[in-house]
Structures are given as C-alpha cells and as structure tokens.
Amino acid sequence: MAQLRQQLLVFNTSNSSPESRVVAWALYDGALSQDKQQMQSGDSAEPPYRSVLAAMQDGWRVMQVPQMPIFVTGREFDTGHLPFEFVLERMVEVENSI
Amino acid sequence: MKIVYDENVAKAPASAEASSGGVATLTREEPVEKRHLLTAAQMAFFVTYGYLRVENLVPDELNQAVLEDERRWMGTKFDFWYLSENIRKVFELPQVKGLLQGFLGENPIFDHSFIHHVRAHNTGAQNWHADSIIDARPFGFDVQAFYWSHDAPVEMGPTMVLPGSHMRKINISSISRYKNFRGQLQMPIKAGTITFFHHGIWHCAQPNFTDTDRFVFKLRLRPGQEQVRLFNMDGYDSPEVLDILKKGSMPGDAPWQGDFDRLDSVQHARLWRFVTGDPKIDTSFETALSRMHLD
Numbered sequence: 317m318a319q320l321r322q323q324l325l326v327f328n329t330s331n332s333s334p335e336s337r338v339v340a341w342a343l344y345d346g347a348l349s350q351d352k353q354q355m356q357s358g359d360s361a362e363p364p365y366r367s368v369l370a371a372m373q374d375g376w377r378v379m380q381v382p383q384m385p386i387f388v389t390g391r392e393f394d395t396g397h398l399p400f401e402f403v404l405e406r407m408v409e410v411e412n413s414i
Numbered sequence: 415m416k417i418v419y420d421e422n423v424a425k426a427p428a429s430a431e432a433s434s435g436g437v438a439t440l441t442r443e444e445p446v447e448k449r450h451l452l453t454a455a456q457m458a459f460f461v462t463y464g465y466l467r468v469e470n471l472v473p474d475e476l477n478q479a480v481l482e483d484e485r486r487w488m489g490t491k492f493d494f495w496y497l498s499e500n501i502r503k504v505f506e507l508p509q510v511k512g513l514l515q516g517f518l519g520e521n522p523i524f525d526h527s528f529i530h531h532v533r534a535h536n537t538g539a540q541n542w543h544a545d546s547i548i549d550a551r552p553f554g555f556d557v558q559a560f561y562w563s564h565d566a567p568v569e570m571g572p573t574m575v576l577p578g579s580h581m582r583k584i585n586i587s588s589i590s591r592y593k594n595f596r597g598q599l600q601m602p603i604k605a606g607t608i609t610f611f612h613h614g615i616w617h618c619a620q621p622n623f624t625d626t627d628r629f630v631f632k633l634r635l636r637p638g639q640e641q642v643r644l645f646n647m648d649g650y651d652s653p654e655v656l657d658i659l660k661k662g663s664m665p666g667d668a669p670w671q672g673d674f675d676r677l678d679s680v681q682h683a684r685l686w687r688f689v690t691g692d693p694k695i696d697t698s699f700e701t702a703l704s705r706m707h708l709d
C-alpha cells in the first residue's frame with residue numbers, strides 16, 4: 317500500500333517576492349529512507365528551481381512567507397542571516413515499508 | 415613577529431617555555447622584511463571576501479615532513495602543534511610570518527590549533543557554520559590559518575567557503591538549514607598553500623571522494639594589538655587596490671547576498687577604513703558612507 321511522505325524545500329530569495337531569484341536552498345526529503353543520503357552542503361551550484369513561483373508551478377505548496385525585515389534606526393546596515401525565507405512542501409507517495 | 419602564549423589561553427610548546435618567563439615565545443623576535451609583509455591588495459581581498467589563499471608558501475621538503483607527521487599523529491587534535499616540530503617550522507618561515515603580522519601585528523596570541531582529517535571515501539559534508547561564538551568586536555578579528563601539506567583537488571574535499579559572509583552575524587550552525595548558496599566556493603589546493611580565514615566566514619568541510627585521506631592543519635591566532643595599518647600600506651588608496659573593494663561592492667558580485675548586498679558593502683567599507691586607519695576612504699556602494707556623513 318502506498319503511503320504519503322513530506323518533502324521540504326527551504327529557499328532564500330534575493331528579495332521578498334516569490335518571483336525573485338533563489339539564492340540559498342536545501343531539500344529535506346521525507347521520502348528517502350534513512351540509509352540514503354540527503355542533499356549535502358555544497359553539492360549543487362544551482363537551485364532546483366529558479367524562484368518560489370517556479371516551484372509552485374511544479375506542484376510545491378508554500379508553507380511560509382517571510383516577514384519584512386525591520387530596520388532599527390542607527391543599525392540600518394547590520395547584517396546577519398539571510399532575510400527572505402520561503403518554505404515549501406510537497407507530499408509524495410512511497411511504497412509501504414517498515 | 416613572534417607568536418605569544420598567554421598561559422590563561424594555551425600552553426606554549428616545551429621548547430619555548432624554557433626560554434622565557436610568564437609569556438613564552440616561539441622564536442627569537444626577528445623583524446619581518448617589508449617584501450614579506452601582507453600587501454594592500456591582499457588585505458583588500460581579505461576585507462572584501464573574508465579569506466585569502468596564498469600559494470607556494472612552504473617548500474616541498476617541509477610539506478612532505480609535515481604530511482608524514484600528520485599521518486603519524488592524525489588523531490591528536492589540539493596536540494599536533496606540540497608534537498610536530500615541522501608544523502611549527504611552517505609558521506616560522508619569513509613569508510608566513512609576514513602575512514600573519516600584516517593581519518595580527520607583531521605579537522599575535524596563540525588561541526588554538528587543530529589537525530583536521532577527512533578519511534578517504536567519506537561522502538558526508540559538514541553543515542555550514544561559522545566557528546566559535548558570536549564575535550562582539552565591531553572590527554577586530556582573529557585569523558584562522560589553514561595550512562595544506564598536500565595537494566587537495568576539489569574531489570578531495572578542501573573546505574568550502576561563502577565569499578563575503580565574514581561580517582554577517584550568525585551563531586555557529588544557525589545557518590545550517592541551508593545546504594547551498596549561489597556563489598559558494600571550493601578552491602582546489604596545491605601543497606604548500608595557506609588559506610587565511612576571517613573568524614566570521616561561513617564555511618563547511620566537504621566530502622572526500624578519493625582514495626586518500628585529506629589533512630589540513632588549522633592555527634587560530636588572536637591579534638596582539640589594534641589591527642590598524644599593520645600591513646604594507648603601499649598603494650592602499652591606489653586605483654588597483656580600490657578596484658578590488660569596489661568590485662566586491664557591485665550588485666551581483668556575491669549573488670547569495672541578494673538585494674542586501676549593499677549592506678554588506680557598507681560593512682566591508684567600514685572594515686577597510688578600520689584596517690587602513692583612514693576615516694575618509696570610502697569603498698561602499700555609491701559611496702554611501704560619505705554621502706550620508708557616516709563613520
């Protein structure tokens with residue numbers, strides 16, 4: 317019997333638009349068995365989709381849209397984590413296995 | 415230039431301990447010749463990208479000797495520095511001392527060292543991270559020198575870096591949810607190379623797909639004085655040197671920064687003002703600092 321598993325895409329984009337370019341990414345694939353290797357750091361120079369919208373057009377559902385950054389007076393140029401994080405999911409069927 | 419040991423931080427090698435009292439030194443102090451000092455162009459690259467790779471620093475004979483030590487004492491972690499006289503010789507070479515002095519001054523303080531080892535056919539990568547704890551210094555920095563005793567082509571897993579990430583505040587692996595960034599860089603390495611990392615740069619060890627174990631020796635040093643005008647200042651405000659910094663502040667030069675790249679350019683421009691001691695020089699995007707009369 318087929319069962320459903322979740323796949324997660326974590327994207328960071330160049331600005332807050334889902335049409336903007338993906339600049340950082342990861343795939344966490346709940347359909348891969350534990351003995352299989354997940355996406356590894358540094359293993360790809362190009363993201364699986366150009367933009368969040370392109371992933372949506374391929375069947376991915378958006379779970380999280382980033383809040384706009386807040387710029388505190390006097391600290392406008394502070395930098396840290398990437399600011400525009402989108403999280404997408406897709407459910408896929410896997411063959412039943414224990 | 416001599417490396418200084420603060421007994422509250424780390425012990426000195428036995429040979430150095432005998433030679434002095436409270437603060438043990440590695441070598442007799444010899445002035446670094448100007449031709450060996452870190453150049454303005456090298457410092458400009460480091461300020462822009464957070465790392466500097468310098469090839470052909472160490473002669474083959476010494477590389478071979480260190481490699482033999484690395485194989486003999488591969489699991490010795492923090493102790494390798496104390497066991498291997500050869501690794502200490504690497505950091506006594508005048509061309510190496512000149513680079514370190516340019517970053518850290520005449521008396522850098524030994525923080526720690528480590529022998530990193532990735533076994534043959536280890537296909538897992540390390541998560542992205544920055545070392546240590548969040549650094550609260552506005553501009554001061556530690557340097558991590560990664561010395562390579564053997565060639566390490568990319569398939570052997572030389573460390574991957576994210577150029578231009580060094581001023582971005584993160585906490586260890588707080589970024590590790592991400593596996594890949596546009597513009598991430600894995601440099602093929604030749605034996606005798608040292609890559610110098612700003613303490614804040616985002617990086618990760620890479621898989622080793624070859625049949626040969628991969629080693630790299632890391633030495634972390636703290637500055638012994640304020641890091642102002644320590645390098646060879648010749649030409650620091652010349653068009654050639656400023657072009658290195660300005661290229662780095664152009665949109666798209668570090669594609670992972672997205673539309674926030676202008677903020678990074680301000681951070682790097684401020685760091686350049688700090689290390690040059692020149693409060694007016696401005697390499698920020700559209701010379702934002704001067705335009706807004708900001709420090």
Ligand SMILES: [Fe+2]
Pocket residue numbers: 543544545617
């Ligand atoms: Fe690290």
